[in-house]
Structure formats: structure tokens, C-alpha cells
Amino acid sequence: MARRKLQEVDASSIADIAFILLAFIIIATTLEKESGLPAVLPQKTENNIDKPEVNERNILEVLVNKDDQLMIEGQWGKGLDDIGDFVKEFMTNPTDSESLPRMDEITESDCNQKLAILKANLEAAPLKDKGVIQKDMDKWLEKREAVKLVGSYRTVNKAATIAIQYDKSTTYGTYLNVRDKIMTGLNELRDELALRKFGISYGSLESIRAEVKTEEDKAKIKAIRQVYPQKIIKLPAKNVQ
Amino acid sequence: MSKFRQNKSKEMPGVSTASLPDIVFTVLAFFVVVSSMKQSDLKVEVTKPSGKEIIQLDKNEAIDYINAGIPKNTAFGTTARLQLDDKVVPDFLEIREFIELKRRPRTPLANDKATVSIKADKDDVDMDIIDKIENELREVEALRINYSTQKESKGNN
Secondary structure, three states, X not given: OOOOOOOOOOOHHHHHHHHHHHHHHHHHHHHOOOEEEEEEOOOOOOOOOOOOOOOHHHEEEEEEOOOXXXXXXXXXXXXXXXXXXXXXXXXXXXXXXXXXXXXXXXOHHHHXXXXXXXXXXXXXXXXXXXXXXXXXXXXXXXXXXXXXXXXXXXXXXXXXXEEEEEOOOOEHHHHHHHHHHHHHHHHHHHHHHHHHHHOOOHHHHHXXXXXXXXXXXXXXXXXHHHHOOOOEEEOOOOOOO | OHHHHHHHHOOOOOOXXXXXXXXXXXXXXXXXXXXXXXXXXXXXXXXXXXXXXXXXXXXXXXXXXXXXXXXXXXXXXXXXXXXXXXXXXXXXXXXXXXXXXXXXXXXXXXXXXXXEEEEEOOOOOEHHHHHHHHHHHHHOOOOEEXXXXXXXXXXXX
């Protein structure tokens, strides 16, 4: 039998293959980025009997009728661009008006005081109530974190809500535009606060990529959201002409 | 016979690898084409609404998609329908099953953070449909949602 020398496989192209696979993965992951307006749906309720009384001043009503026309706080003929100003006024109530939500002043001593009370309650409370108190405590802890970052702040009381009312045949596009404009107003306030306190706008804070976002950035975002919370609800559709 | 024997005594020529990059490039091109095709694999017509305040979802958290729009194939009807995965469905009740199916392979923690992205046509879908989708999602406690939106170009307003 004749002896044959075994040819070695040339491995120099393996590197190319690897690079190409890498390129593929990068392309594939960036292509499918999903973006939009996030929202959290309310929990399902068993029945609608426990509707709390709402104070008129705590609601900013944005109504869209079936022809996609807007009414804000009872005023017809408003355009999409007016929403932002209404939202800003509603969230800050600069003149302490009776028709806009009551503002709460949050200071560090308030938080500490409240936390001390809750802590005492927590120890005394029966087991079944502990969860509720714990939740309350978490809320105040978050507020304290916010105060530490931005100082004492003024925020709308927790009942204040922006409500979107629409007709069944309102188009989805219009509803989303309304939502978007509400967020524009809110984000302008947030930007302003973030620029003043941290020297960076809220928008740029949020758009820091997840891989390089530090805990500090996240805390700042949380604090800003404490001051200007996103509280938008959809009211169940009814006939609006 | 003698002819073959002569050949064997010669050394085997090495396989040329010069064409390998070309082959791999072809594979790459194939993948790129396929992956972008998947996105346009919508069976319903969806023109996403545009907005300014959009936020990019965290890719590390699971996202399920619900599409709504007028079916491209008129056999499914001419009014707005839902598309779940690859199926056009007439019934909103199917959303529950769809969400349960998506949840099964994931950990409970991943399920808590999962988002349902609603991709709906801005003109052909009305709020009645959105309401029905959201009601079904509330039934199965999928409360984190996202209204899929495309970035509005500046000045286009």
C-alpha cells in the first residue's frame, strides 16, 4: 500500500466564519427592537360597586368623540397641542387653584415620621394586615429616596388622575396621539426637573442603554417619577357625540 | 491499471479554502433576508401610529405580540381582525389561550416582567377592539402592555 501524507485542514477561515456569525447576531438583535408607549392595565375587579367618590378637581378629563374631536376639561375645540399645557398645569397647580388638584409637600422629616408610625403599626398589626402596611411602607421608602435625591418636593396628591374618555368608534391612532401628548407634557416637566437637579434631561437619563445604566441613574429616574407620576386611566367607553 | 498507480504516487492537492468566505457570506445574506422577512410576516395590515414619547422596551424581558388590523387575505374578512402568532383569529377569547401558551415555558419571574405589545392599525382599529383586547388581558392578569408606536420624525407635526 502506498503511504499518503494527510493534508491538514486550513483553519484560517474559521475566524472569518466566527466574525460573520457575530455580525449576524448583532444585526438580528438590533432589528427587532420594540418600542412604544408602555402602560399598566388596572387589576381586574370582581364588581364595580366600590367606585370611590372622586373630587372633580382631581381629574383632568380628556375626551375624544367618535369623530376624533377633542374636549379638555369641558372645553370643546381643543387641539392635540393644547393637551401638554393642560397636563403641566394639572400636575403642578402653580397658583394653588381650587379647581386643580391639591398639592402635597414631601419633606424628609415627613417621610421619617410616617415611616416610624408605620413601623410601630407593623409590629402591632395582626398577620393579615401586615401586607398592606408593608406596601405603604415601601411607598414612603420610595418617597424618602426621592427626597434624598431631589430635595423636598411638591407633588400632586395621590388621587389626581388624568382620564381619557373615548367613544367606541374613536380610532386607535387618535387615542394614541392623545396619550402621546399627555406624555409630552409630563416629560417636559420631568426634563425640567432633571436638568435642574442632575444637569441631564429625563429623556437622556431614560435612553441610557440598559447595559450601561447604573443604579444611580435608575434611582434618579425613580425619583423624578415620584415627583411627576404617570397616572393615566382609560375610562370605559361610552357614547360621546 | 498502470495509469491509476501512477496517479497515486503523486501528492494530493490541498483543498482550496479561498471560496469559504464567499459561502459564509451567502449564508449570512440568507439569514439577514430571512430575519427581516419574519417581521413583515403580518397577515393583517398594520400602520403603526406615530408618537414622540416612545420608549424602547427592554429586550431581556419577554414580549408577546398581538396584532390587529384588516386581514390582507380577504378570505378572513374585511373588518379588523386579530393576529396571534401566525394565525388570524376572529375571537377575542383566543387571547387567553395564547397568553397561557406563551407563559408555559417561562419562569414565573419572567412572566411577571413580560409585556404584551399591541400592534394595531391607527385608522382601521377602533377603541372597541382595543378595549376588548385589554379586557381579555386583564382576565389572564397580563397587565403590562405596550402600545407599539413608531418614532415620529421631527417637524412632522
